[in-house]
Amino acid sequence: SQKIEQNSEALNIQEGKTATLTCNYTNYSPAYLQWYRQDPGRGPVFLLLIRENEKEKRKERLKVTFDTTLKQSLFHITASQPADSATYLCALDNTGGFKTIFGAGTRLFVKA
Amino acid sequence: GAVVSQHPSWVICKSGTSVKIECRSLDFQATTMFWYRQFPKQSLMLMATSNEGSKATYEQGVEKDKFLINHASLTLSTLTVTSAHPEDSSFYICSARDQALYGYTFGSGTRLTVV
Numbered sequence: 515s516q517k518i519e520q521n522s523e524a525l526n527i528q529e530g531k532t533a534t535l536t537c538n539y540t541n542y543s544p545a546y547l548q549w550y551r552q553d554p555g556r557g558p559v560f561l562l563l564i565r566e567n568e569k570e571k572r573k574e575r576l577k578v579t580f581d582t583t584l585k586q587s588l589f590h591i592t593a594s595q596p597a598d599s600a601t602y603l604c605a606l607d608n609t610g611g612f613k614t615i616f617g618a619g620t621r622l623f624v625k626a
Numbered sequence: 627g628a629v630v631s632q633h634p635s636w637v638i639c640k641s642g643t644s645v646k647i648e649c650r651s652l653d654f655q656a657t658t659m660f661w662y663r664q665f666p667k668q669s670l671m672l673m674a675t676s677n678e679g680s681k682a683t684y685e686q687g688v689e690k691d692k693f694l695i696n697h698a699s700l701t702l703s704t705l706t707v708t709s710a711h712p713e714d715s716s717f718y719i720c721s722a723r724d725q726a727l728y729g730y731t732f733g734s735g736t737r738l739t740v741v
Contacts, residue, residue, distance in 0.1 A: 518669075548729055555737065557632070557719045558670070560729030603669070614660075614730070618669040 516542045518617035520604060526623045533591040535620045537604035540585060542615075544606035547580050547587050552601045552619060561602075562589075594624045628654050628724035632733025639710055639740055647705045647736045649720030655700040656722035660730070661693075664717045676703040710740040 519538045527533050537547070545566050550558035564571040564580045564587070571578045577590040591598050601619040629652040639645050649659055657678045662670040674695050675683040682695035692714075694706040707714055717737055721730040 522667075550729075550732075555717075555735065557630075557721070557732030557735045558730075560731065563728040614672075616662075616670040618667070 516540070516606075516615060518542075518604060518606060518615055520602075520617040520620045522618060522620070524621040524623055526625065527594055529595060529624055529626050531594055533594045533598065533622055533624070535589040535602050535622065537587040537589065537617055538585060539606055542585075542606055543582075543608060545608045546606070547578075548605040548607065548614070549576075549578055549587075549589050550603040550605060550616075552603055554601075558603055558616075591622075594622075596624045596626050598622060599624050628722075628727055628731040630720065630722055630731045630733045632720055632736060634736060635734055636737040637739070639738070641711055641740055642709055644706055644708045645710055645738060647707075647718055647720075647738075649703045649705070649722070649733050651701045651722050651724075651731075654722075654724040654726070656703075656724075657700060659697060659703040659720055659722045661695065661703075661705050662719045662721065664719060664735075670719065673705075676705075678703075707738065710738070712740045714738065715740045 517540045548563045549561045552558040562578045564578050575592045579588045601621045603619040604617045607614040631650045633648045659676040661673045673688045676695045676697040678697045684690045697703040719735040721732040723730050
């Protein structure tokens with residue numbers, strides 16, 4: 515069955531460092547991979563989308579890579595700030611938006 | 627940017643009663659909206675796809691008679707949890723996609739507690 519794996523353990527880093535989160539998937543060939551941020555008690559907020567034929571996408575301090583051979587995406591936050599502390603979800607989609615599957619998310623804590 | 631408004635943000639109800647949750651797209655039209663349920667520290671689980679003017683499509687294992695979905699207009703979908711029980715207590719979130727933008731826009735979620 516289709517499976518998305520994100521590190522369930524929280525990631526603790528120091529302010530100013532680069533945070534790297536991992537998303538692995540199996541039994542799936544997504545056309546799109548998305549990353550979302552979710553704060554406690556709130557709905558997810560869309561951050562970035564990367565297509566299967568793209569290797570890397572950047573947006574301000576965010577960078578996403580997509581390796582369809584390894585079936586893995588890496589999500590980087592450079593110069594991290596305490597305000598970046600949240601849960602980050604990856605989501606896969608191969609149906610043009612009608613069957614998106616979400617990972618459980620990785621909690622990030624950035625210490626000042 | 628696209629905005630999805632979800633109400634109420636939290637609700638406490640007695641076992642056996644029904645609760646209605648509203649999801650509105652404020653600045654775009656959404657022929658399709660999605661309803662998710664999320665338990666603590668778990669992923670979003672798609673419950674159903676709400677289609678404007680037609681019946682919702684439910685995911686396997688989701689009781690359509692218990693979770694009634696109505697999508698009567700291009701900007702409003704409602705989820706009614708009927709005869710709620712404590713095990714229905716969860717965080718319910720809706721989403722929609724503005725075709726002009728990437729990604730989905732989510733509502734702020736509804737925390738349902740059944741006592």
